[in-house]
Structures are given as C-alpha cells and as structure tokens.
Amino acid sequence: MSEHKPTANEHRHVGLGTIADAAGVSKATASRALRHPESVSTTSLSKVRHALAILGVEAGDDSEARSPQLLALVRPTAPAGYVDPYARLFEILTSRIFAQGIAAVHVEVAPNRVEALAESLLGPAEGDPHVQGAIVLGGGAAGELAAKLAERGLPQIRVSNARHEDGISRIVLDAANGIATAVQHLVHLGHRRIGLAVLRDSAAAGRIAGFRKSMAQILHIPATRDQAPVVEAAGGTMAGVAAAEELLALRCSAVIACAPSLSFGILEAAARARLDVPRDLSLLTVGDMPDADVIAPPLSQVSYDWEAIAVSALGEVRVMVAEPAEAVRIDYSVAPDLVLRASAVPPQRR
Template identity: 75%
Template sequence: MSEHRHVGLADIAATAGVSKATASRALRDHTSVSPTSLAKVRQALAILGVEGEPWETPRADTATIALIKPAVGSGNVDPYVRLSEILTNRMFSSRIAVVHVEAQLERVEALAESLLETGVGGPSVAGAIVVGGGAAGVLAGVLDERGLPLIRISNARHEDGISRIYLDATGGIDTAVQHLVHLGHRRIGLAVLADSAAPARIAGFRKSMAGVLHIPATRDQAPVVEAAGGAMAGVAAAEELLDMRCTAVIACAPSLSFGILEAAQRLRLEVPRDLSLLTVGDVPDADVIAPPLSQVSYDWNTVAQSAIDEMRTMIEARPEPAHIDYTVAPDLVLRASAVPPQRR
C-alpha cells in the first residue's frame, strides 16, 4: 500500500510552477483544472516523492472532517454543546480526525478557503458536518457550492439543496403545549429567539394552542415574545409574559430559560409553583439546575451517529453523493420545572 509523505501545498505549488489555488483544486478535484496544470502537479508530486493518487476518493475512516458551528456570543449558551461532544468523541473513536470551526459572518470566505486548501498527507478536509444556523449556515452554502460533501444539522428548513438532518422544533413546541395543557395550564406563553426560525416556531405554537385549546389563538390568547440572545433578553421576555398573566412559559433557547429563571427570582416567584417552565431544545446540565428543567430534547446519540454514517457514505460516493433529508422528532423529558398551575 502506498503512503503519502507530509508535503505542504506551498511546496507542491512552487515545484509545479502553479498557484496554490490551482494546486489545491488539482488535489481536491482533478477535473476542475486544465490537463496542462494537472500534468504539472503530477510531475511535482513525483519530484517530491509523493506516491499514489492524492485525488482518489478519501476513505471516511481516515479522513479529516470539519465540525462547524456558529460562534456563540457573550451571554449566550450553546444549545448544541452536547451534540458536538458526542460527534467529536464518536469520530475520534472511528479514526476520523476532526477540525473544529466556529463560523463568523465576517470570516466566512477566509474559513472556506482554509478548509478547502489541502496538502498531501496533511489535514485535508474530506467533508463537513455543520451544526446550527447563522454564520455556520452561510459557510455551509459556500462549501456546498464548491463541491465539499457536507450535511447540516439544524432546526430550520431551507430549500438550498444541502443534505440535512432537520431537528423538528415545531413538533417539539406542539409536544410542550400538549403536556402543559394536560397539566391544566390555559395561559401559556412562548419565548423565542428573534432569528430565521422564529416565524415557523410562532406559527407552530399558535396552531398547537388553537388545536389543543379550541381557541382562535390570537396574539392576546397565545402570547409570544421574540427576544435577542443572552440571559438578559430572557429576563425581559419573562417579565413581559408574566405581565400577561401566563402560568407557564415555553422557552426555545437555553439563554431564554436561564433568563426566565432569573426573572422569576427577581419578582420573588418560584418555579414551578408560581410559573411552570418547559424548554424546547437542549439545556446543558438541565438535571442539576434548581429546579431541574423539564425539556423537549433530541436523542443526540442517534443524531450524531446518523450524521457520521451519512458523512461516510457521502465521501465514498463522490463526486455524486446521494441527497438526504431526515426529520428527527424530539422527546419529552420530565423533571421538576413544570407542574399543574397554582394560584398567584
């Protein structure tokens, strides 16, 4: 079996007399460069003593995969921290090297160039698993346009043609509404981040409220607060919903859940006696918070393994990997933060 020596991209480009970008394209996809440039890169590899065909499809069990997430701003909580840990550990145990990338909008192009630039025997990125939206979603679009196999894990639907595992937050909200109504709550509010997923979540909430409670679910009857990121935004959202006499709140982000807990404390209210709280999504250490938080969350182990398995298949199927589109429904995890309504 042939081996690749550790030769850098700059060495290959200099020896071949081509640019680093051309050398990178030749190594990543030899059909994207002219026959003349490809011949120069082949000759350079031979001069440098590199054996084998570096443009052969990489094996997923020896590849390097980029794990991309949006950068988390100050005061916010990463809702995918547990999923990232599981993905990293499982790829490591499968002999897949992982490059962690925090995407920022102002650095999308630079990050894309860095990930697509490969050297023979170096940490070539064979694919990417993109978790969450925002800048990570923008970077995913750039990488997809340039032919990198990737799969997105997110709670927003986009008609962008990118393979994805869709986390059905709208279904999670419906589960939360049904549980709170079963407990006896009729005045339920929704706290949601003001992002691209907000309209679908709000529509799903009002549809669930109308269907379960048999009400028109107007803005007055199904209160919604859209909040910016950070715990202080959660405090403001909670205070607004409490002013609307809500006995229960569904929070769609960890930062909002923490803000609601803080707001209740400021107002000398007790969760869950005075206000029930149910989170849609994963709150880190939800079982050790006081009170332990009930939440609608996902089986991250299954999500992670599915993403890794599909990533393997996509890499091995280059240049025409099959498109995938999974929907994952969350499960209700009951703890102590949601109880039948009490008089205030």
C-alpha cells in the same frame, strides 16, 4: 514454476471498483462492507472478503475505500450571554469521529470569518480541499460557510432547526413538533395561559405559527396574540429576563422557552419577581438545556436524541466522501422527546 503470491505492498492501491467487480457487488456495498461490515448481509460480506483474499489485500489496505482522513466539524460562535444549543452534539460527534480513526478540525464561525475559514478548509480552487467532508451545526455564519463549501462540492451534512432549499443534505431538528409536545403537556397539567419565548431568528416565524396552531387545536380557541402570547427576544440571558417579565405581566402561568439562554433569563426574572418555579410559574424548555437535571428546580425539556443524530450525521457524510457519485441527498426531520423533571406542575393561584 511456482505461483507468485502478491504481497500487500503490491496491492496497496487496489481501487474500490476493482474490489466490487471481483466480489460481484456494487461499489456502495463494497464500501459499506469495508467500513461497517455489520450494515451489509452475510452473503455480501462474504463475497467482499473473498475478493480481498483473491486480490491479496487486507480490508484496511484499500486506499480508495479508507475513511476520510480529516473532517471539519463546524458550529457558529456563541455570542456572549448565549448558551450553545449544539454543545452536547458537538461533544458526541467529536468523540465518535476520533473513535473511528478520523481526524477532526473544530471550526467556530463568526460572521466576519466566513471567507477566511472557507479558504482555509478548501485550499486553492484548482487543488483538492484540505478536508474531505464537513458536518455543520446550526445556522447563521455556520450556514454561510456551508454554502461556501457547497460551491466547491465538498461532501457535507447540516444539522439545524430550519429547512432551506440550498441543495445541501441536512437533518432538521423539528422544533415545531417539540413545541406542540410542550403545549400538550402543559395543557394536560391544567394550564390555559401559556406563553412562548422565542429567539428572533430565521426559525422564529415557524415556531410561532406552530405554537399558535397547537394552542388552537388543543384548547379549541382562536389562539390570537392575546390568547397565545409570544415574545421574540434578541438572545442572551438578559433578553430572557425581559421576555419573562412581559409574559408574567400577561398573567401566564406557564412559559415555553425555545433556547437555553431564554430559560436562564426566565428563572432570573421569576427570582426578581419573588416567584417560585414551578409553584408560581411552570417552565419548559424546547431544545438542549445543559445540566438541566442539576438546575434548581431540575428543568423539564423537550430534547433530542443527540447520540442517534450524531450516528446518522457521521454515517451519512462518510458515505458521501466514499462514494460522491452515488451519494443521495438526504433531508429529514427529527422530532424531540419530552423529558419530565420538576419545573412544570399544575397551575397554582397567585
């Protein structure tokens, strides 16, 4: 009697655990071998492929080991006059999600839409959620939606500039480190009168403390409010104008702006005061500044490696979706790098 050879259709529902047992590896290793073969050792990859051959299935036939079919990519709605600091990351994540054969639903969260969006993404309480995982950018209303998703145990990772003890995996954008880098660079250029323009939000206190600490350590001064001036702004270009006017009145020769909208406002305020940037006022932005290289003058900034962050965020959430029982909560910080252009120069007398 000839040996029956199973067809792919007969093994369409072979589980990840079965593959792992046949290969003699953990389910996590089997999952990585199926999704990202380059991430496992040659020996483990060979074992998994041998197990697939024995089971009579192709790598793509394991329904339990497949990538999630639908991910939610969430960001807060940018109010009028704001520049979205996560625009570039959102764009890269979208491209990478679709390149890996996963569908993505784009979600922009306004404060009055949190409940409705949570219901839309999660579906009925007794059923499976409509999305298999989420990547949430920023705070505010997006953070509120993340909390709703976490209540139902949806695999997700947050990318934001503040750390909270909410039990959600996150990548923290370490703006305080970026501010210290900006201060160090400006002091190296010769600036001693440096001001900080920061948005009035939950991250403001940490940024202000980091700024004054850096000023004290680098300049060896007490870094009081008079010596390390700070202006908190509500957000938007006009708020940046008001912040810049206040810092200019305090005779600052350089300003560190912690949001793109504030940087645009500072450029506008300098133009109104007939001041040249950077000859009369040096400007350095902390965070992603869209088209910073084509603005006049091209803006120096302390920015993040968005490509690397996108790879990490997407990789982590895929592991969480594939193996929720084995997923480990992550919480780490990413420090930005200094990108020098033409908006910060040694101070000139004015």
